[in-house]
Amino acid sequence: MTSVPDPWPSPRATAPVDAVVTLPGSKSLTNRALVLAAVADGPSVVRRALRSRDTALMAAALTSLGSAVDTGGEDWTVTPAPFAGDAAVDVGLAGTVMRFVPPIAGLSAGTVSFDGDAHMRTRPVGEVLTALRGLGVDIDGDALPFRLRGRGAVRGGTVVVDASASSQFISALLLAGARYEQGVDVRHDGKPVPSLPHIDMTVTMLRQHGVEVDDAGANRWTVAPGPVRAVDHVIEPDLSNAAPFLALAAVSGGTVTVRDWPRETTQAGDALREILTQMGCRVAFTDAGLTVTGPDELQGVDLDLHDVGELAPAVAALCALATTPSHLRGIAHIRHHETDRLAALAKELGGLGADVVERPDGLSLRPARLGGGLFHTYGDHRMAHAGVIVGAAVDGVLVENIATTGKTFPDFADFWSGLF
Structure with a gap:
C-alpha cells in the first residue's frame, strides 16, 4: 500500500x-487450497491466489514445515515434502493459520511452535488443541503461544468438539484428517455451529482432492484415511x-x-x-x-x-x-x-x-x-x-x-x- x-x-x-x-x-479458498496442496501426493498450482497478509502467513507457515511454496506470481506452486524439522509459525492475525496449521503440523517429525499478534492470544483455539491431543498429538498449551511435538504421524480417530465459537474448529480437523492413520470422525456437541458455509467449502474442496467425506449426519463429519490427490485450483x-x-x-x-x-x-x-x-x-x-x-x-x-x-x-x-x-x-x-x-x-x-x-x-x-x-x-x-x-x-x-x-x-x- x-x-x-x-x-x-x-x-x-x-x-x-x-x-x-x-x-x-478469496482468502478462505486460497488458504484451504494451500493447506491441501501441502499434504497432497504431488505438486499443485493455486491460480489467482490472493496475495495478502493472511495468505502470506499461510505460505510462510507451510514453508517452515517443509513444503516448497512459490509465491512469485499470480499463480502459486506448492510442492509438498515430508514435515521433518523444527519450525516456528507466526499466525499474525489469521484465524485460518492459527487453526488450520496445527492439525497438519501434527504430521511433522519436529517440534513446531506457534505465536502471533497480541490480540490472537485472546482468540479461541483451545478446542482444536484439545481435539488434537485426543487424536494422539502432543501439545503444550491451550492458547497462543503453544508448542506441538510431532511424531511423524497422527493416530486419528473419533473426537468431540464444541465448535459453537468457530466453524474453523471443524474445518481444521477435516483438512488434515485424510492423512491420519484412522482418518477422523468429528462430532460437534454444543450450540449451533456458526458459518456453516465455510464447512461446506472445506468438504467440497476435500472431495475435489479425492478425499472421502461423509457429512450426511447432523453435527458429524467423517474423513476416511487415504491419499490427498494433487489438484490445481482457480480461486474465485x-x-x-x-x-x-x-x-x-x-x-x-x-x-x-x-x-x-x-x-x-x-x-x-x-x-x-x-x-x-x-x-x-x-x-x-x-x-x-x-x-x-x-x-x-x-x-x-x-x-x-x-x-x-x-x-x-x-x-x-x-x-x-x-x-x-x-x-x-x-x-x-x-x-x-x-x-x-x-x-x-x-x-x-x-x-x-x-x-x-x-x-x-x-x-x-x-x-x-x-x-x-x-x-x-x-x-x-x-x-x-x-x-x-x-x-x-x-x-x-x-x-x-x-x-x-x-x-x-x-x-x-x-x-x-x-x-x-
Missing part, C-alpha cells in the same frame, strides 16, 4: 457511483470483500458490478445478493458478473446472520444508514473474531450518531442522523469496511488504521478512492 494518512479521510460519494471492479481472490474472487463495493452502490444510489461473480459457490459472501435485495437494491447477474443498483432509500432488515457473520460489519453500516429499523441476530460468535465486533460496531457507529443497541447476540438499529468523526478499526479489516461504507454517505468520517484492510485486500485505500 502506498503511504496514506492515519486517520484516513474516507471519500464521500457526492453523486451516484458507476463502477466495475475486479476483486482479489473474495465475495465477502465485495461487501463495501456493493454497499457503495446501495448508499450512493449508483451501480456497481463485481466481475466474475460465480453462479454457484460455497462462499458466505454470496448471501449479499439476498441481503441487498431485502434492503431495496436491484441485484442481477450480467455477462460481466454481479450488478447492484442502489435504491432511493435503504430499507432496514431483520436478519439472522449466524451462517454469514463475517458480513455483519458491512450490513450493520448499511443498517445505520437505513430509513427503517433493523435487527441483526445470531452473531454472538463474532465477539471472538479479530475484535469483539458487536461491541466495536456499537461503539463506533454510535460515535457517529447511529441509534444502535448492542444485544448479546446482535445489534438493533433505528434511523438516526449520522455525522462525521473518528471511526476506530481495532486492527480489524471488516471494521474498516464498515467505516468506509458510512464515510461514503456521511461527510467527515476519518478511518483509523485503514492499512488493516491489507489482511485480505492489499492497496484497498487507493482502490477505494479511485471509485469516487
Whole structure:
C-alpha cells in the first residue's frame, strides 16, 4: 500500500457511483487450497491466489514445515515434502493459520511452535488443541503461544468438539484428517455451529482432492484415511470483500458490478445478493458478473446472520444508514473474531450518531442522523469496511488504521478512492 494518512479521510460519494471492479481472490479458498496442496501426493498450482497478509502467513507457515511454496506470481506452486524439522509459525492475525496449521503440523517429525499478534492470544483455539491431543498429538498449551511435538504421524480417530465459537474448529480437523492413520470422525456437541458455509467449502474442496467425506449426519463429519490427490485450483474472487463495493452502490444510489461473480459457490459472501435485495437494491447477474443498483432509500432488515457473520460489519453500516429499523441476530460468535465486533460496531457507529443497541447476540438499529468523526478499526479489516461504507454517505468520517484492510485486500485505500 502506498503511504496514506492515519486517520484516513474516507471519500464521500457526492453523486451516484458507476463502477466495475475486479476483486482479489478469496482468502478462505486460497488458504484451504494451500493447506491441501501441502499434504497432497504431488505438486499443485493455486491460480489467482490472493496475495495478502493472511495468505502470506499461510505460505510462510507451510514453508517452515517443509513444503516448497512459490509465491512469485499470480499463480502459486506448492510442492509438498515430508514435515521433518523444527519450525516456528507466526499466525499474525489469521484465524485460518492459527487453526488450520496445527492439525497438519501434527504430521511433522519436529517440534513446531506457534505465536502471533497480541490480540490472537485472546482468540479461541483451545478446542482444536484439545481435539488434537485426543487424536494422539502432543501439545503444550491451550492458547497462543503453544508448542506441538510431532511424531511423524497422527493416530486419528473419533473426537468431540464444541465448535459453537468457530466453524474453523471443524474445518481444521477435516483438512488434515485424510492423512491420519484412522482418518477422523468429528462430532460437534454444543450450540449451533456458526458459518456453516465455510464447512461446506472445506468438504467440497476435500472431495475435489479425492478425499472421502461423509457429512450426511447432523453435527458429524467423517474423513476416511487415504491419499490427498494433487489438484490445481482457480480461486474465485473474495465475495465477502465485495461487501463495501456493493454497499457503495446501495448508499450512493449508483451501480456497481463485481466481475466474475460465480453462479454457484460455497462462499458466505454470496448471501449479499439476498441481503441487498431485502434492503431495496436491484441485484442481477450480467455477462460481466454481479450488478447492484442502489435504491432511493435503504430499507432496514431483520436478519439472522449466524451462517454469514463475517458480513455483519458491512450490513450493520448499511443498517445505520437505513430509513427503517433493523435487527441483526445470531452473531454472538463474532465477539471472538479479530475484535469483539458487536461491541466495536456499537461503539463506533454510535460515535457517529447511529441509534444502535448492542444485544448479546446482535445489534438493533433505528434511523438516526449520522455525522462525521473518528471511526476506530481495532486492527480489524471488516471494521474498516464498515467505516468506509458510512464515510461514503456521511461527510467527515476519518478511518483509523485503514492499512488493516491489507489482511485480505492489499492497496484497498487507493482502490477505494479511485471509485469516487
